[in-house]
Amino acid sequence: MEIRPRRLRGGDSLRKMVRETRVSPSSLIYPLFIKEGSNIREEIPSLAGQFRYSPDRVDQAAEEALAHGVGALLLFGLPEKKDPLGSAAYADDGVVQQGIRRLKERYPQLYLITDVCMCEYTSHGHCGILCETEVDNDATLPYLAAIAVSHVRAGADMVAPSDMMDGRVLAIRQGLDEAGFYGTPIMSYAVKYASSFYGPFREAAGSAPSFGNRKGYQMDYHNVREARKEAQLDVEEGADILMVKPAMSYLDVMYQVKQETLLPLAAYSVSGEYAMIKAAAAQGLIDEYGVMCESAIGIYRAGADILISYYAKEIADAMGKGDIG
Numbered sequence: 001m002e003i004r005p006r007r008l009r010g011g012d013s014l015r016k017m018v019r020e021t022r023v024s025p026s027s028l029i030y031p032l033f034i035k036e037g038s039n040i041r042e043e044i045p046s047l048a049g050q051f052r053y054s055p056d057r058v059d060q061a062a063e064e065a066l067a068h069g070v071g072a073l074l075l076f077g078l079p080e081k082k083d084p085l086g087s088a089a090y091a092d093d094g095v096v097q098q099g100i101r102r103l104k105e106r107y108p109q110l111y112l113i114t115d116v117c118m119c120e121y122t123s124h125g126h127c128g129i130l131c132e133t134e135v136d137n138d139a140t141l142p143y144l145a146a147i148a149v150s151h152v153r154a155g156a157d158m159v160a161p162s163d164m165m166d167g168r169v170l171a172i173r174q175g176l177d178e179a180g181f182y183g184t185p186i187m188s189y190a191v192k193y194a195s196s197f198y199g200p201f202r203e204a205a206g207s208a209p210s211f212g213n214r215k216g217y218q219m220d221y222h223n224v225r226e227a228r229k230e231a232q233l234d235v236e237e238g239a240d241i242l243m244v245k246p247a248m249s250y251l252d253v254m255y256q257v258k259q260e261t262l263l264p265l266a267a268y269s270v271s272g273e274y275a276m277i278k279a280a281a282a283q284g285l286i287d288e289y290g291v292m293c294e295s296a297i298g299i300y301r302a303g304a305d306i307l308i309s310y311y312a313k314e315i316a317d318a319m320g321k322g323d324i325g
């Protein structure tokens, strides 16, 4: 035999030398839940090891992320009061806006991205303005733009719309430009499926719809041409980064979107993916560290340039040790 693939598997340094997937902590984004109130740091029951912080206590989360080499956060808000229009989402003193101001003042080196959506803020838990029992797409767009502008005004570096309304990237782009924020990028949750993997997040954020489901706006998981269409539309509307979400069950979608776009591609490894690994590991069924590393690299290998993960800090450590990356 002249050709022996095993030759390149002989020893750790050689295996690391010929790795095909190279990644670094600069590609990681860590989600953070900010809850209105004061002196709150509470563990999220559905997401072991993840916490909700009030704006006055976000320092700890920021310091931990930075200590692990994670410099970007994706912020979610839990307001004290909800109403049908989700008005706390675009209030100047809203919970995310408070959190942004605090973080920017104390940790200017942190890159702050905000989730732009209404489901955490509406009394009905849907991602937009309701007309009877349906989310009214076009009535929702100005609200999304107002939320984005309000986040950036508070100091956000980037906005990430996750509502899945048609035309929202353009509406947000126009809103930001009119407010003078033409330099602020939009990371669009371009390809977001109606997924049962969001279960633990909805408990964490208190954002489950009070009736019905999100299938009228989030995508059907049977479809991949539709993913390409959504991605293409968001490019045309001015998105700067595209996202595919969830990640682990959608690697084929990621791969295809990556082949067709010139934009950076982000993947969101969502709450259910994290919770499944945690739960299986807690039962002694799998090696948590090994599965975390392997699934992260699987996502990058499929084409992700950026990974949003509840494991971001631990993945950064694994990269630092050279176990992956």
Ligand code: PBG
Pocket: 115, 117, 119, 127, 162, 163, 197, 198, 199, 200, 201, 202, 207, 214, 269, 270, 271, 272
């Ligand atoms: C808000 C939003 C959701 C997630 C991110 N942004 C929930 C949803 O669409 O129901 C899910 C993230 C996760 O599961 O980790 N619309």
